[in-house]
Amino acid sequence: MPVDVHVVHGGAGRLFLCRGAATGREFIARNAEMLSAEENYLGTRWCLIDETGATSLDVTSAEIQTIVEQDAELAVGLPELVIVVVVAHDLGFGLSRMWEMLTERPGWSVRVFRARPEAEAWLREQVQRKFGMELPQDLATP
16 A cells, blocks of 8 residues: 555554555545544554655545545544644645645644654654653654
């Protein structure tokens, strides 16, 4: 699958790693898996979505709207989630910024970056501030 999800940090974190040709359908499918049962996402405090390994990103505006609706469902059980997206190419960055604006809600901290070091620094700061948690030094794939 072009979008792999890894549960990390004792269940507090989720790494979404994109590779190859990623699509909106893939993101929707991964979100649906999380939403299929509360035990799949309860306890999650942060998500890092790394799209730097994607060779292309094919997401329609309708798919972005579906993802935003899934986020609204997720927010019921996770009202203080921290989400950071890393995407280097212009089209993906623009689409991610559109999603960022549409998914804005009280309690959530969401930000899009072009480089992973800056994204990780922001994520660490937000998780520390909101939850008093230190993130592992290495946020690479387990």
